[in-house]
Amino acid sequence: MGNAAPLVHTAVAIAAVVVLILKFGVNPALALVLGAVYLGIACGLDPAHTLEVVNRGFGDLMAKVGLLIVLGVLLGTLLSAxxxxxxxxxxxxRRLGPKLLPYSFAVLMGTVLQFIFTDVLLMVTAPLARTLGPRIGRYGVARMAAAMALGLEVGVALSVPGIGTLALAGLLHVPLGIMLLYGFPLAAVTIVLTLLLFSALARHxxxxxxxxxxxAAADRSGAVRRHTAGNRPGTPVKGALARVGGAAMWQPANPPPLALSLSPLLIALLMMATGAVAQAAEWRSPLVTFLGHPVAGLLTGLICACLIARRRxxxxxxxEVFGESYRASGQVLVLRGVGGSLAAVVGAVGLGGIIEDSVGQDPWAPLALVWALAAVLHIAIGSVITAAITAAGVLAPVAPELDVQPVLVALAAGAGSLFAIHATSNTFWLLQSLLGQTPRGALKTVTVxxxxxxLIALGLIHVLSLVV
Structure with a gap:
């Protein structure tokens, strides 16, 4: 088959991954590892060397984003508590009024609140959205449901510190500061434009x-159970542990002021943004390099959050909050790592060179290719993150040599993975049940x-490719 062999075997490997997940119920992480092993051996790599490449790819990606994901989940869960x-x-x-609330709600969820693990963020914000929907006027329930869906999904795939975005940045060797500068505004603009479109359609x-x-009715999945474990007899009660749909969140009896609660998050974002700006401006200083490193920013924010939490x-x-965070992030870390395994094997079998020869002269072609691949994978598998990292892994070996910025390839993979979220997604059903929608309504606020x-994000990315 000559040069076509890597293409054919890659297609077979991806198809096999989809079948293993859908037909046989194999865990996505295990399916990706099996697909990577098949691809290496089928393309002529020595079996032992194939396993070495798989292992190295996992470790390389974890070295880039593993600690960032753990620190981000810990910080976000603590702030939620x-x-x-x-x-x-x-x-x-109070400040923006009901008219602008869906937009601000969605943008915040899709940007700065992505520090909070997705399941916890959903469980915390869903009751608020359900309550506020009827208060913001006509079609308020629909607009808040659409805002929730956009904030959760777009943030995961396009905005730092979304866990999918972190994995894409590591996979394509994009500095996290650059990913922040491009992805943060892209996510915000995409959310606002999409919500404007949805609101116009709802009115018509x-x-x-x-x-x-x-x-409106009590929702069993949103039931809250509280206990005051951790408070010694005879001492003032400082808070209670609330379990919302299985996610555990401490709720303080005397919560700190908003500015104090958010200060760890703002400190982390400010330090990361400073590092990104310094890198873009080629301002080299050991102190700025250290303070602007994402790990330094997240670690500083986490320490500040711990100091506040210990008093409140x-x-x-x-x-206990940390224990919940570790349990929630375990599978996330494994799934990101095996995405690196697949990318490493793709590079080792030479598929990247074939793709570079085919699309390297057209800046739009690699963006359209990775978007389409991520979209097809998501339709089949139903996982935004699995689809994004699998699609990006195909182009990762040659991304630096393409006539397009690697950050745009990462964002195109994230955008494609958002296409057609439907009944195979657990988030779809949670949004449907928690926000007072019928399945028909959820198809409109989530899938459509x-x-x-x-599609809007892909268009914006294309515009960016013409000017950067």
């Missing part, structure tokens, strides 16, 4: 409250809306 989100949304409603008959909304939460609460965001 301090009640920062409730206060922040209440402030937005796209949304039918009678058929697309459920009557009961004894032992910080340790996030797919529109995928």
């Amino acid at each position: 301090l009640g920062a989100i409730d206060k922040l949304m209440a402030l937005l409603l 008959g796209f949304w039918d409250p009678e058929r697309d909304e459920r009557p 939460l009961p004894e032992g609460a910080v340790g 809306t996030v797919s529109a965001a995928s």
Whole structure:
């Protein structure tokens, strides 16, 4: 088959991954490893060498993003435990009013609040969105549901510190500061434009409250159970542990002021942004390089959050929050790592050179290719992150040699992975049940809306490719 062999075997490997996940219920991480091993051996690599490449690819990606993901999940979960989100949304409603609330709500979820692990962020914000929807006017329920879907999914795939975005940056060797400078505004603009489009469609008959909304009722998946473990008898109660849909979150009885609650997050973002600007301006200073490193920013923010939590939460609460975070992030780390394994094998079998020869002269071609591959994978598998890192892994070996910035390739993979979120996604059903929608309504606020965001983001990325 000559040069076509790597292409054919890659297609077979990806198809096999999809079948293993859908037909046989194999865990996505294990399916990706098996696909990578098959690809290496089928393309002529020695079996022992194939396993070495798989192992090296996993370790290389974990070395880039593993600690960042862990620190980010810890910081975000701790801030959630301090009640920062409730206060922040209440402030937005007072200052911006009901008309702008869906936009601010979605942009915040899709950018700065991506420090919070997706499942926890969903469980914390869903009751707020459900309550605020009827208060913001006509089609408020629909607009808040669309805002939730956009904030959760677009943030994961396009915005630092979304865990999918971190993995894409590591996979394509994009400095995290550069990913922040490009992805942060791209996510915000994509969310606003998509929500504007959805609101216009809702006003023109796209949304039918009678058929697309459920009557307000208690939702078992959103039930909250509290206990005051950690408070010693005879001492003032500092808070309670709330379990919302299985996610554990400490709720302080006396939450700190909003500015204090958010200060660790703002410190981390400011340090990371400073490093990105310094890198773009080629300002070289050992102190700035150290303080602007993403690990330094996240670690500083986490330390500050721990100091605040120790004064506001009961004894032992910080340790319990950390334990929940470790359990939540374990599978996330494994899945990101095996994406690096697949990319390493793709590079070792020479597929990257074939792709470079085919699309290297056209800046638009690699962006369209990685977007389409991620979209097809997501339709089949139903996982945004798996689709994004698998598609990006195909182009990762040659991304630096293409006539397009690697950061744009990473963002195109993230955008493609957002296409057609549907019934295979657990997030789809959670948004449907927690936000008072029927399945028909969820198809509109989640599937159609996030797919529109995928296409809008691709268009914006194309515009960026023409000017950078």
